Amino acid sequence: MCVSVPPLKTATFEELAMPLFEQLYNFAHWLAQNREEAEDLVQETYVKALRGYSSYQPGTNFRAWMYRILRNTFLTSRTGLKAKMTVPLESEEDGGAPVVADTQTPEAILIDRSNQALLHSALEELPVHSREVLLLCEVEEMSYQEIAEALEIPLGTVMSRLSRARAALRTLVKQKLEKS
Helix, strand or coil, X not given: CCCCCCCCXXXXXXXXXXXXXXXXXXXXXXXXXXXXXXXXXHHHHHHHHHHCHHHCCCCCXXXXXXXXXXXXXXXXXXXXXXXXXXXXXXCCCCCCCCCCCCCCCHHHHHHHHHHHHHHHHHHHHCXXXXXXXXXHHHCCCCCHHXXXXXXXXXXXXXXXXXXXXXXXXXXXXXXXXXXX
């Protein structure tokens, strides 16, 4: 007796891509350091990915594939490596008011804002290749392998860039604290 096995359902582009939207936008915003530019980058990334979806190999890391498209789109955009704009620390949904928990004291809020501003400022000073590997690891929580695939660099390069980026960020934060 022969049993027929139904073919495996392949995921559609929408099923794979839409859950990544916020993560891609956050990464684009960190790279471009501008909300409008980040929106344009994500939109262009989705257009390019949809056009090239037939070349995506099912079973490979779709998330890394999308990040690679976003990164390449950023590097070839008009801002590319020259992005030096500031990142807003306030939420637009709250009318520009900073996002804070109701249980914090005014002193704690002030310290948090100061620390955020210090960290954002230091991150902005890192070269793009350092900033992107640091953000992919620490903010997007990608594995070293996923970062290597997304950036199309060897695993060892990911680890060394990450180590150097962390050290540079520590140095920048320390310098900024000494100045204040």
